[in-house]
Amino acid sequence: MDILGWSLVIILFIVGMAGTVYPILPGALAIYAAFFAYGLCITFEPFGWVFWTLQTLIVVALFVADYAVSAWGVKRFGGSKASIIGSTIGLILGPFVIPAFGLIIGPFVGAVIGELFVVQEWKHAAKVGIGSLVGLLSSVVVKVVLQSIMIVLFIVWLVV
Structure with a gap:
């Protein structure tokens, strides 16, 4: 059972870290799930309320930061709400439409299209x-x- 537990933990950690750049993967939730996999297959004994509180706070911070930091980049360069929405849609769809470069091209194109709906000026939209x-x-x-x-x-x- 230890081998299964550690295998799941390692796989979930890898999936979680891959989720930092590939938005369709669960990211922080996979890492959080690894703690439960460890507990279920090996033991929950080392983990008390302090551990779970810290980990949960980090997961919440990750969700807030993920949206806030991305939106900050668009806003900082003069983007509107439409460009934030476009960027988010591009981030999700980009890797499927253009597998190799969609993660970078998708948010860029999405933000530009979103901003063009509002401002209709190419130079400003490209900046966004x-x-x-x-x-x-x-x-x-x-x-x-x-x-x-x-x-x-x-x-x-x-x-410890």
């Missing part, structure tokens, strides 16, 4: 598209850091 990329890359950095903290806390709780 760049802002969506800045927001996306900033969001990825925040997610990598917070999800790494989740994994490190898990390991620390097992060792």
Whole structure:
């Protein structure tokens, strides 16, 4: 059962970290699920209320930061609500439409199209598209850091 438990934990950690750049994967929820996989297959004994509270707060912070940081990039470059929505749609659909580069092209094109509905000026819309990329890359950095903290806390709780 230990081998199954550790295998699930490692797989869920990999899926979680891959979710930082590929939005269709569950990301933080996969890492959170790894803690339950460990508990169910091995033991919940090392994890008390402090562990679960910290991990839950990090997951909540990840969800808030994911949207807020991406939206910040668009807003910082003068984008409207339509460009934020377009960027989000592009982020979700981009990897399916253009598998190799859709993660970058999708949010950019989505933000530009969204902004063109409001402003109808190509130069401004392109600037907002760049802002969506800045927001996306900033969001990825925040997610990598917070999800790494989740994994490190898990390991620390097992060792201590």
